[in-house]
Amino acid sequence: GAGVSQSPRYKVAKRGQDVALRCDPISGHVSLFWYQQALGQGPEFLTYFQNEAQLDKSGLPSDRFFAERPEGSVSTLKIQRTQQEDSAVYLCASSPDPTVLSSYEQYFGPGTRLTVT
Amino acid sequence: KQEVTQIPAALSVPEGENLVLNCSFTDSAIYNLQWFRQDPGKGLTSLLLIQSSQREQTSGRLNASLDKSSGRSTLYIAASQPGDSATYLCAVPRNTGKLIFGQGTTLQVKP
Numbered sequence: 001g002a003g004v005s006q007s008p009r010y011k012v013a014k015r016g017q018d019v020a021l022r023c024d025p026i027s028g029h030v031s032l033f034w035y036q037q038a039l040g041q042g043p044e045f046l047t048y049f050q051n052e053a054q055l056d057k058s059g060l061p062s063d064r065f066f067a068e069r070p071e072g073s074v075s076t077l078k079i080q081r082t083q084q085e086d087s088a089v090y091l092c093a094s095s096p097d098p099t100v101l102s103s104y105e106q107y108f109g110p111g112t113r114l115t116v117t
Numbered sequence: 118k119q120e121v122t123q124i125p126a127a128l129s130v131p132e133g134e135n136l137v138l139n140c141s142f143t144d145s146a147i148y149n150l151q152w153f154r155q156d157p158g159k160g161l162t163s164l165l166l167i168q169s170s171q172r173e174q175t176s177g178r179l180n181a182s183l184d185k186s187s188g189r190s191t192l193y194i195a196a197s198q199p200g201d202s203a204t205y206l207c208a209v210p211r212n213t214g215k216l217i218f219g220q221g222t223t224l225q226v227k228p
Contacts, residue, residue, distance in 0.1 A: 104148065
């Protein structure tokens with residue numbers, strides 16, 4: 001079936017603009033994660049949803065970052081008043097069963113590359 | 118706090134060579150360890166997942182080992198090819214499933 005999809009793939013925003021990044025997880029996947037990847041670095045966790053509940057938002061860098069998953073499927077990551085340091089690739093991942101962590105595999109989308117000028 | 122480190126940061130080898138990528142983690146209480154591949158401008162592709170009860174996993178020319186007691190994992194690539202050129206990332210999950218990543222090893226295989 002279809003994998004995780006993200007849109008847009010590329011986004012250029014002027015400093016101070018608001019942006020919204022979309023993630024469509026694999027159908028039926030309960031868990032959804034957002035990560036931020038700076039150039040030359042590994043991805044860093046931002047936030048986690050189990051169905052529509054946001055269970056962990058400890059990685060969100062500031063209150064300008066907001067994520068939602070209102071119906072337990074599609075998720076949107078919103079960044080308000082973008083700053084240059086927000087420039088990064090934003091990755092979304094989904095996973096089917098959060099209860100069996102030993103075999104818990106995450107499937108990643110292609111990412112959205114955000115450039116703030 | 119779990120920290121994941123990958124050495125080396127970059128590696129260049131001639132085609133056909135066997136090679137080893139290293140991953141170390143500070144907290145040995147892990148559920149599993151996952152190896153990913155990332156091509157430039159692309160997302161992450163899962164290569165291998167080793168459960169905490171396993172010692173190794175194999176897929177084609179790839180073999181990943183796990184030694185929890187020493188906090189190490191290695192990814193062995195046999196008979197490397199130019200198409201193997203990419204960044205390789207290892208990651209371990211925390212209780213909620215969120216992944217803690219290393220910074221990656223960028224591999225270049227020269228024809």
